[in-house]
Amino acid sequence: MSADAELIDRWRTLLSQYSRIAHELDRVLQAGHGLTVSDYEALDRLLSDENRGKVRVQDLVDEMHLSQSAMSRTVARLEKCGLVCRGMCDTDRRGVFVTPTEAGRKVHAEARRTYLDVLAQHLG
Numbered sequence: 001m002s003a004d005a006e007l008i009d010r011w012r013t014l015l016s017q018y019s020r021i022a023h024e025l026d027r028v029l030q031a032g033h034g035l036t037v038s039d040y041e042a043l044d045r046l047l048s049d050e051n052r053g054k055v056r057v058q059d060l061v062d063e064m065h066l067s068q069s070a071m072s073r074t075v076a077r078l079e080k081c082g083l084v085c086r087g088m089c090d091t092d093r094r095g096v097f098v099t100p101t102e103a104g105r106k107v108h109a110e111a112r113r114t115y116l117d118v119l120a121q122h123l124g
Helices: 003-033 037-048 056-063 068-080 103-124
Strands: 085-090 096-100
Touching: 003 037, 003 068, 003 085, 003 103, 037 056, 037 085, 037 103, 068 085, 068 103, 085 103, 096 103
Parallel strands: none
Antiparallel strands: 085 096
């Protein structure tokens, strides 16, 4: 096998593995917690130590590699479910912050074990 073909094969293997894990995460998070993978990832990033629970929507877009519209839909869905709230940035009126609610913290904590179990099953 040529070096180019080997590189392409490794890339396709990686994509296939990612797809399998993402589909499994989406399935079990939806069934057990009513969350999509994007919902969980947004909550997880909001609750990371460095963010301390308040993140600009644009920063989530950059971190999660979603389009602005996909992130807006995710945040709107989380807000509708009472898991986050949105607020305007004090220093930049164009900026919108997202903050997890107590319900969002609870759902995240409950979903975290499910998320980690799937990752351990596929990557552990």
